[in-house]
Amino acid sequence: MPTKVDVRKQILAKALVDPRFRKKLFAKPEEVFGGKLTLQDKAALERIQKMLPSIDQIVSHLAGEVLCGGGGGCGGLA
Secondary structure, rough: OOOOOHHHHHHHHHHHHHHHHHHHHHHHHHHOOOOOOHHHHHHHHHHHHHHHHHHHHHHHHHHHHHHHHHOOOOOOOO
């Protein structure tokens, strides 16, 4: 059975890769976390928000690599 810490780590990991989940997390964090946020939860959310531009850029680049095979030529898709 996952611990509370494991569940919180899973929530934060999902927020890094799932934009829709991330939007919900930032809009209603207490609902997603299942109650009042701890100081550690709040700090983690702040770190993610600061990292979002870089994360989104990395994800976009990786998607381009996967879709285009690393050689460009996607006709501007990536």
